[in-house]
Amino acid sequence: MKTLVTGANGFLGRRVVAALLARGHSVRALVRPATNASALEQLGVTDFIRADLVTGHLGDSFDGVEAVLHLAAATSGDEHHQFAATVVGTERLLTAMTGSPCKRLILASSFAVYDWSCIKGTLDERSPVVSSGTLYARDGYCIAKSWQERVTRRVAASSGWELVVLRPGFIWGKDHTGLAACGQPLGPVQIVVGPMSRMPMTHVDNCADLFARVVDNPRASGETFNVVDGPGERIWTFLGDHFRGIGHTRVRIPIPYALTYVAVKTLFGRLAERSPKLPGLLVPCQLEARVKPLTFTNRKAAELLGWHPPLSYRECLVRSFDVQG
Amino acid sequence: MKSALIGAGRIARQHLTCLQGLPGVTVAAVCDRSPAAAESAAERHGVRAWFTDHHKMLAEIRPDIVHITTPASSHYQLALDCLQAGAHVIVEKPITETFDQLEMLLRQGADRQKAVVEDLNCLFNRAPREIAARIASGDFGAVTHVEVAICIDAEPGGILEFLPHMASLVHQFVGPHRTVHTLWRRTDGSSGPADEFRAQIDAAQGTASLVYSVNAQPDAFWLRVYGRKMLATANLWETRLTFNRVRPGVAAFGSALDRLEEGRTIRQAARRTLLGKFLGSPGTYEGLFELLPRTYRALAESAELPVTPQQIREVSCLVQALKSEHAE
Numbered sequence A: 001m002k003t004l005v006t007g008a009n010g011f012l013g014r015r016v017v018a019a020l021l022a023r024g025h026s027v028r029a030l031v032r033p034a035t036n037a038s039a040l041e042q043l044g045v046t047d048f049i050r051a052d053l054v055t056g057h058l059g060d061s062f063d064g065v066e067a068v069l070h071l072a073a074a075t076s077g078d079e080h081h082q083f084a085a086t087v088v089g090t091e092r093l094l095t096a097m098t099g100s101p102c103k104r105l106i107l108a109s110s111f112a113v114y115d116w117s118c119i120k121g122t123l124d125e126r127s128p129v130v131s132s133g134t135l136y137a138r139d140g141y142c143i144a145k146s147w148q149e150r151v152t153r154r155v156a157a158s159s160g161w162e163l164v165v166l167r168p169g170f171i172w173g174k175d176h177t178g179l180a181a182c183g184q185p186l187g188p189v190q191i192v193v194g195p196m197s198r199m200p201m202t203h204v205d206n207c208a209d210l211f212a213r214v215v216d217n218p219r220a221s222g223e224t225f226n227v228v229d230g231p232g233e234r235i236w237t238f239l240g241d242h243f244r245g246i247g248h249t250r251v252r253i254p255i256p257y258a259l260t261y262v263a264v265k266t267l268f269g270r271l272a273e274r275s276p277k278l279p280g281l282l283v284p285c286q287l288e289a290r291v292k293p294l295t296f297t298n299r300k301a302a303e304l305l306g307w308h309p310p311l312s313y314r315e316c317l318v319r320s321f322d323v324q325g
Numbered sequence B: 001m002k003s004a005l006i007g008a009g010r011i012a013r014q015h016l017t018c019l020q021g022l023p024g025v026t027v028a029a030v031c032d033r034s035p036a037a038a039e040s041a042a043e044r045h046g047v048r049a050w051f052t053d054h055h056k057m058l059a060e061i062r063p064d065i066v067h068i069t070t071p072a073s074s075h076y077q078l079a080l081d082c083l084q085a086g087a088h089v090i091v092e093k094p095i096t097e098t099f100d101q102l103e104m105l106l107r108q109g110a111d112r113q114k115a116v117v118e119d120l121n122c123l124f125n126r127a128p129r130e131i132a133a134r135i136a137s138g139d140f141g142a143v144t145h146v147e148v149a150i151c152i153d154a155e156p157g158g159i160l161e162f163l164p165h166m167a168s169l170v171h172q173f174v175g176p177h178r179t180v181h182t183l184w185r186r187t188d189g190s191s192g193p194a195d196e197f198r199a200q201i202d203a204a205q206g207t208a209s210l211v212y213s214v215n216a217q218p219d220a221f222w223l224r225v226y227g228r229k230m231l232a233t234a235n236l237w238e239t240r241l242t243f244n245r246v247r248p249g250v251a252a253f254g255s256a257l258d259r260l261e262e263g264r265t266i267r268q269a270a271r272r273t274l275l276g277k278f279l280g281s282p283g284t285y286e287g288l289f290e291l292l293p294r295t296y297r298a299l300a301e302s303a304e305l306p307v308t309p310q311q312i313r314e315v316s317c318l319v320q321a322l323k324s325e326h327a328e
Helices: A011-022 A038-043 A079-098 A140-159 A204-214 A235-246 A257-274 A284-291 A299-305 A313-321 B010-020 B035-045 B054-061 B072-084 B099-112 B126-137 B159-174 B251-279 B288-301 B309-327
Strands: A002-006 A026-031 A047-050 A067-070 A104-108 A162-168 A170-172 A184-186 A189-193 A201-203 A224-227 A251-255 B002-006 B026-031 B049-051 B065-068 B088-091 B116-118 B143-151 B177-185 B196-203 B206-213 B220-227 B230-235 B241-245
Touching (some): A002 A011, A011 A026, A011 A038, A011 A204, A079 A140, A104 A140, A104 A204, A170 A204, A189 A235, A189 A284, A201 A313, A204 A224, A204 A313, A224 A299, A235 A251, A235 A313, A257 A284, A257 B251, B002 B010, B002 B054, B010 B026, B010 B288, B026 B054, B035 B049, B049 B054, B072 B099, B099 B116, B126 B159, B126 B220, B126 B230, B126 B241, B143 B159, B159 B196, B159 B206, B177 B309
Parallel strands (some): A026 A047, A067 A104, A104 A162, A162 A224, A170 A201, A189 A251, B002 B065, B065 B088, B088 B116
Antiparallel strands (some): A184 A189, B220 B230
């Protein structure tokens, strides 16, 4: 199946392209005009569209394409930049796609779209997503990804497309092991809030494997899947592995989640409603979205698609840190 | 008064937040070419209607005032359309790309008795206002020179966005310019946009120098005004404002007193800046939160606008002079 991959040269994009090629699909890679795409060329990609999603011409991108795998999104920058790059870019891609015969779209959404404040126990695909009333207290990434999913679902529904939404948790891998939930460095120590909380993690190769599998799987059509490798490693455990992997000797200082949450809620709860400049850890709903003690599951992908992460946690550590398991 | 906004980007949020707190003002609609940007801005700020076509918005909403917060290249046509639809316009800086366009807008505004206001918000930050007040009181003495220096860790090319800020401050303290000399430099020698800019300006009531640097750190927006009796120093991205003055008596003693007072003022400003971040103050946009209420009040009372057409014209003239040196 010929698949157009946006964000193909990104951290996840390259691994998804490799997984697609390994499964016999052909890939058209949409990359920015100035991108050095040698890594994709080494994978065997020859079909490139060089365009900026926000400003570029996308009209020819869909010729002969049977599915679109939309990974492109901004993961840094201020709120405005993330919204423009992620949401406006998606709007333009979808508008261009409506003029093409392509009817299948796979969207890379995120765990960020869930309303962590309302969820207890296990977070799965039935958990509520953040509503308009609380969305704007969250960070720019959450706002952008929520709007991206909202816009995509609307257009897909009105255009009669087959839409698959995948929501990965923290995607990690080689050179991407410093996850947001892993605490705050403070001089020689690392402050770790909620050390026993689990992180919704997926190794980039496991994540890419699921993306490649759903491209032509009719059972995935119309469905939403969380992409996690399992119930999640504890922050303390992963941080220890991370420090060992990168040869760090920083001392970890644990602070219980419940204590932190009560303190943040009491001291900053009211302020957070009117101050957009507070650090995320001092905004109750943002603190929850990083370290609230929940468990995670990939049961739906397993039951519906028969998917199991190909790599174990230990194998992922070996790949990510170039160490022996 | 019924307001509307075109362009739901970064600065739009500041306008909408400010308008939400203004008594007697209703924001009736937001417009943006991106449906999601328009809808999200409306949702976030409790605005009932959103549009992607400004003609449709003007026809359906019939706003009294339109805020234009789009990229500069679209300001002229949008402002013209709004004026022709019978609305006052508040336009982000730079108001137009050419002086001819500005003249056309001001003429249209005058003919239709509608206000054309450029968001020269820097002038309404606390520091420039306080310096202006001291000048007006006679304590400061006549201004001889102004320095404006912006150091910002940003992509090269951003200087064009800051020229109106710099020009408005120069104009505020030394009046309309007579001659300018500029230096535009790309540090790495490539053909990309300049990342260093310098200017020397001879103006009606004194001189000015401008610095814009992508390479110098830390980030700051320095304003230094030299008077015959005082020197004012402010960082407009913080709340810092200090005055050095001529004191009667032994010069060395007066200088030491100045330093002590300066230290105390800087500490207070640092606390205020930090507290402002926690309390959700407008921060670097404090001038906008002063300019917009004044503008709405002036319109309601048919009084003189806080930013006058003549001021916009003279500031724009300086911006064009600085830019034309770049083009050469």
